[in-house]
Amino acid sequence: MYAILDIETTGGKYNEEGITEIAIYKFDGHKVVDQFISLINPERDIQPFVVNLTGINNNMLRNAPKFYEVAKRIVEITEDCILVAHNAQFDYRILSTEFRRLGFEFIRPSLCTVELSKDLIPGQDSYSLGKLVRSLGIPVTDRHRASGDALATVKLFQMLLDKDTTKSIIQQSIRLNPKFQLEPRHLDILEELPTTTGVYYIHKSDGDIIYIGKSNNIKKRVNQHFTNSNQKSKKIQALVTAVTYETTGSELVALLKESEEIKRVKPIFNRALRRTIFTHALYSFVDDNGYINLKIDVADLRKNPITTFTNRESGKSFVNKAVEDYKLCQKLAGLYKTKTSCFNYDIKTCYGACVEKEPTEAYNKRVEALINKYSFRNKNMVIIDSGRDIDERSAIFIENGIFKGLGFFNLNYQITNIDVLESIITPMQNNRDTQHIIQNYIHKNKRVKIILFD
Structure with missing residues (x-):
């Protein structure tokens, strides 16, 4: 019996993806005898390129079941089955990772229709699912949706079964996917690690640090390094002899x-993280008509950016949302190159700053509200966050818009002025990475306490 499946995911970092949709067809070699199809709430955002590819967006998944709610059904429909998928290693890894997050080891033998197709249908220009099934005359609907791709895989697999006349190639291609076993030395290292938030350092035998990371659960994250099968993790597993750590309590401090x-x-x-990773920034300037303009450009700390981004596209995405949230002009926000009015003005959603119809004072007030929210320019402030103990808090100090450092203080210790604050702060480097980390954290954590100083 076979369980032929396809999974759509959020995209993102390796082993941090979440499932957005799953389709499983139970196939007895002749016909489909059972099926399970469902959207799944991944409890994390979908990458924009995935939304464009699949058409699945965050709003569609808001009321969808979470993985733990469908896990039992997945176990039942795949029981005593061989998992079959196009690029089975990916689907099997994603499914196993989701089950591992629930504390359950999901183990099934698997077959990959990419590998089988190369053996049984050699000479194809491409073995991607879409191009392969089209070249074979197999109809496919809802491409890049789980049900459509899984059904196409059912028809492809049926053709492969017919072509395997000796019934030996498919049998020899089954992967048993045994449970990953941790080495004793890895278990000894994990035994000493905490489940708290902090920074961890992976050392090789001579004490040199080969990897630094942060996590809200240090033990869980290091365990992932020890169980992942990607090339970097395998190298770390071979070299690691010790893991040291520093708890921080606060994710921002970490x-x-x-x-x-x-x-x-x-x-x-x-x-990949040795260099400064935030390459572009948002700047403002006043044009000849007195309007504040926005511009995405290559990051340069000397220019005092409003905020920074990992690439130009993420900057454009930010500005697009800002235009919508603050009712700004596309032209003045640098999104719409024109000598006349912007597109939004033509459809009556821009108030006319692009053609000098809106007063500069009214328009600039909204731009300044945006800048004030996302910039630390000339601000003296301290961000108060969690500490390492229940009666402790962390303090991140910004002076005149510059990150100065951080420290910890007891709840009984009152921060009343900058002089008191400076006495508990450990100086740290200010760069565009730190600026972006702080800004991004504040935007995502609305309950963080901020104290402003004169």
Whole structure:
């Protein structure tokens, strides 16, 4: 018996993806005898490129069941079955990861129709599902949706069964996917790690740090390094002899410490994070007509950006949302190049700053509200967040818009002025990464306490 499936995910970092849709067809070699199709609430945002590809967006999933609510049905329909998927390694990894998050080891033998097609239907220009089934005359509907792709895989697999006349190729291609076993030395390391928020350092035998990371659960995150099967994790597993850590209580403190430590130590497996990773920024300027304009450009701290981004596209996405939220002009926001009115003015959703119809004072007031929310320009402030103990808090100090450092204080200790604050702060480097980390954290955590100083 076979369970032929297709999974759509949120996209994102390896092993941090969530399932957005799943379709499973139970197939006895001749016909489909059972099926399960469902959208799934992944409890995380979907990457924009995935929304464009599948058409599945966050709003569609708001009332969908969460994975734990459908897990039992998935176990039942795949019981005593061989999992079949196009690029089965991906679907099996995603499914196993979701079950592992629930504390359950999902183990099934599997077959990959990509590998089988290369053996049984050689010479194809492409073995991607869409191109392969079209070349074979197999109809496919709802491409990049789980049900449509899974049904196409059913028909493809049926053709492969027919082509395997000796009934040996498919049998030899079954992967048993045994449960991953941790080595004793990895278990010993995990035993000493906490389940709290902080920064961790992975060392090799001579004590050198080979990787630095942060997590809200240090033990769980290091366990993922020890159980993942990607190339970087395998190298870490082979070299690790010890893991040290520093608890922070606050995720913001952990993010800032991780960023600074990676730049200072330059661990071999943090290569992508050694450099400053926020490459573009949002700037403002006043045009000849007195209107405040916005512009996305290459990041340069000397220009005092409003906020920063990992790439130009994420900056454009931010400005698009700002135009909508603050009723700004597309032209003045740098999104619509024209010598006349912007598109939104033509459809009556822009008040006319692009053609000098809206007073500069009214328009600039809304732009300044945006800048004030997302910029630390000239601000003296302290961000109060969780501490390492129940009676402790962390303090992140911003002076004149510049990140100065952070520290911890007891709840009985009152921060009344900058002099008192400076006495508990450990100085840290200010760069566009730290600026972005702080801004992004505040935007996502509305309950963070902020104290402004004169």
